[in-house]
Amino acid sequence: MIRGHQTHTIWIAFLLHRISGVALALFIPVHFWVLSHALTAPKTLDGFLHWTELGIVKFAEFGLVFLLSVHMFGGLRLMALEFLPWTSGQKTLAASAVAVSTLLAGLFLLKAI
Amino acid sequence: MMTLRLYMAQRISALIMAPLVLMHIGVMIYAIQGGLSAAEILGRTQGSAFWFLFYGIFVIALSVHAAIGLRTVLSEWAGLRGSLLNGFSWAVLVLLLILGMQAVYGVTAT
Numbered sequence A: 001m002i003r004g005h006q007t008h009t010i011w012i013a014f015l016l017h018r019i020s021g022v023a024l025a026l027f028i029p030v031h032f033w034v035l036s037h038a039l040t041a042p043k044t045l046d047g048f049l050h051w052t053e054l055g056i057v058k059f060a061e062f063g064l065v066f067l068l069s070v071h072m073f074g075g076l077r078l079m080a081l082e083f084l085p086w087t088s089g090q091k092t093l094a095a096s097a098v099a100v101s102t103l104l105a106g107l108f109l110l111k112a113i
Numbered sequence B: 001m002m003t004l005r006l007y008m009a010q011r012i013s014a015l016i017m018a019p020l021v022l023m024h025i026g027v028m029i030y031a032i033q034g035g036l037s038a039a040e041i042l043g044r045t046q047g048s049a050f051w052f053l054f055y056g057i058f059v060i061a062l063s064v065h066a067a068i069g070l071r072t073v074l075s076e077w078a079g080l081r082g083s084l085l086n087g088f089s090w091a092v093l094v095l096l097l098i099l100g101m102q103a104v105y106g107v108t109a110t
Helices: A009-035 A042-051 A055-083 A090-112 B004-031 B038-045 B049-077 B082-108
Strands: none
Touching: A009 A042, A009 A055, A009 A090, A009 B049, A009 B082, A042 B038, A055 A090, A055 B004, A090 B004, B004 B038, B004 B049, B038 B049, B038 B082, B049 B082
């Protein structure tokens, strides 16, 4: 059941921060493991990098760049909220984090294809 | 449970990572052009003290941040408590540090 507060923009920002954080935490061990092959088994790494040339994987990377960016900008908004004097326009700031992240991830995708 | 020490470690690690993440995104946008290869990555990072420090600090801050973050999620959403929660958080920290340092070594060692 969706409760009243769960339709609030800032609650959605909280959910996005949490989901992006968990998603990044699941992706990062794989990211590390793949990169650790660079020195000892560069062919394995190249095989993996070749796989990332697939369109669907590039789109997934777009998603990862977006999640990383939105987790950082959203997190900066949270820390400003906690440590700095209150500023109004929190919804605008949260929306801006999504907008900037979409832009950065989009730029990444354009360079990737 | 989120103690003050965990809370502060979470914020400090986040503040350390913010500029590193921005730079990481910048490097990704730059490096992805024309595709990636092991040789290209190594060409940029191998033997570089700068990238060793950059990624080394990144890995440490990230491991702390992810361990505390997952701990919070598991506590709030899965009701994990006590030694199980502590054990899981430590395991995440150690796993990420080991895998992360292996990756840093992999791309910067000569």
